[in-house]
Amino acid sequence: METIAKIKIEKLVFPHEEKPALKNIDFEINQGDFIVITGGVASGKSILLHAITGAIPHYHNAELTGNVTIMGQDIKDMRLNRMSDYVGYMMQEPHNQIISLDVYEDVAFGLGNLEIPFNQIDQMVKDTLEFVGLTGYENRRTASLSGGQAQRVVLAGVLALNAPILILDQPTAELDPKGRYELYHRLGQLNKAQNLTIVLVMDRIEEVLNYANRVFYIRDGEIVKQYSPEEYYKDQIEHRKGRLNYNTSFNTDHRKSNEIIAEMTNVSYQYKNNLLGCEDIRLEIFKSDFLSIIGLNGSGKSTLAKLLIGLLKPSKGEIKVFNRPLNKENLTEIRTHVGFLFQNPDYQIFASTLEEEVGFSLKLRGEQNEVINQKIDECLNFVGLLDYKKMHPHRLSRGQRQLLALASILVSDPDFIIADEPTSGLDENQGYMIMDKLFDLSKNGKTILLITHDLTMAKIYSNRLVALHNHRIQLDISTKDLNQYFDTLTAIGLNSHNNISFREVENGTFYA
Known part of the structure; x- marks a missing residue:
């Protein structure tokens, strides 16, 4: 295989910091590689990507001892705006990379800067939007996109530039199970069919292992081990199984009260651009409930949560919280008892x-x-x-x-905690630590409403699960009865292939 990048970093130190953010990094990237980099929170994963792309030292000020070469050129000698000829880079925060008001213009922006003829740009935008599953979104306002949809738009803009190396930082962190499977499958196709080189950072990587050929584990700024995908899986499975077995021993049927603390009656919400947020929602939330709301990207999960905290006003219907109408007169008092964790x-x-x-x-x-x-x-x-x-x-x-x-x-x-994807961007141990705490709070009488894409988390911690589909409530069930609805959840895209499903958790297996 042809070597297309060499990364040799003795150390990388930020101003006013004594401890290096990266150290003893030494590896090569070959054409056609599909490399996955993983590790704990603040282990140096994103900083390593900044160094590979030239963002360090050209944009972020840091002292880099060593050399990073792309296609035989030292990045220190390259202008940052020319890096797009070699590298397509998707940052961790999709909204930080969106610059246009509508989807079409955002995807077309980079192509326009390359002075490509309009008819070619038009076709390339449509092709890349189709590839990421957003056909028909050309005129959608970027401000109205869900987190997962924004992530796809940014990826489309990066792919449209057709760089030989694709570098992705947490590209599926905000995608639902179906979206994650589809994106990894498509990236795998690009890697095999076009020999596209991919370097991808993820905290939880089991779903992408089928497509990778190398796995790097980074800790405290240093790559402490390199694996084949098979070696990584074998190294992790016993730890994962022990963690899941521990959590599935929790008693999830713990509600101690029939007191209703929040109620939505025939609630609908429509955004100003006529995009439907949710429709005809009828929902009761009880004291000490640990309720999980699941659904595909754009199904209305975050809209529902924002309605409950008064960030959005329903187009139709009524909302009560703590037995009081959620209106301008009561809003300030109600919010003193509610905690909201944004996505x-x-x-x-x-x-x-x-x-x-x-x-x-x-x-x-x-x-x-x-x-x-x-x-x-x-x-x-x-x-x-x-x-x-x-x-x-x-x-x-x-x-x-x-x-x-x-x-x-x-x-x-707070008495009522609404958590919108609280484990997004966290490694597995940190994610379980947060969920353990939320679970303890619910056992002590707090009410938890969790928005999540993770059926395993819902199964382990919730006493109740609500599934949204096409902006409506499709299921409202006890999690102890979850297996009875396996086929329904699969049909609406919430238990896709290559995901660690609740059925696999109970069987003690993790791959089909």
Whole structure:
């Protein structure tokens, strides 16, 4: 195989930091490779991609000792805007990479800069949107896209440039099971049919192992082991099985009350561009429920959650929370008892340090400084961020920022917690740690509404599951009866091939 990139980084150090972010990195990328890089939160995965693409040192200021060469050229000597000739790069946060108001213009933007004739651009945009499963979305406003749809739009724009190396940072983090399977399958086809070289970072990689030929595990900025996909799977299966067996021993039928704390009656919501958010929702949420809402991207999950917190006003129907109508008069009081964790943590992080972020709501309430400081430390310690409490939040990784957002919610001790994909961007251990805490809160009388794509998480932790399909509630069942609805969930795309399904969890197997 032809070597098309060489990465040799003795160390990479950011200003005012003593500890290197990367060290002892030495590997080559061959044409046609499908490399998967995995590791824990803040292990250096995304920083390594920044170094390969030239974002470090050309955009992010850092001292890099060593050399990174692409197609025989040292990236230090290349202009950053020419890197697109060699590398297509999809960043971890899709909304940070969307620059246009509608989907067509966003995908076409890079092609237009290359001065390609319009008729060719038009065909390339349509072809790439079809490839990522978004045919018919050309005129959709980018602001109205779900997280998964935004991720597909960004990928389409990257693929349209037809670079020989594709570098993807968490490309399926916000996709539903069907979307993940389809995207990995299509990337595998590109890799085999066109000999496209792919380097992909993911926290949870089991679904992509069938398409990869190399796996790198990174810890503390260093690649500590290189695997074949088969070796990685064998190394991880016993740990995964033990973790799942532990969690499936939880008693998920734990509701202690029939008190209704939230109720939606015939609720519908339509966005200004006539895009349907949800339709005719009838839902009761009980005290101490651990309720999981599942559904494909764009099915209305996040819309439903935003309606419950009053971020959106229903086009039709009525919502009650804590037995009071959710309206302008009651909204402020109701929100003091509800915690909302956004799918993107950056939507709710604004302070200059972690301790300021977590303590903000307590200061608004007029709590004593001693109490505030104690609660800040308790919550930051719980999410594993206590050592960073003086740090600016945007120096954290995506997963760490998600943990920070959770801490800022828990510090106010809400009665009702709405968590929109709280494990997005986290490795498996961090994800289970958050879910364990949410489960403990529900056992102690808190009510949890979880939005997730992960049927395994829903099976393990929830006492109840609601499935949305085409903006309506398709199922509302006890999770103990989940196996009876296996075929229904598969039919609506929520238990696709190559996913670790709830049936596989119970059988103790993980691959078909």
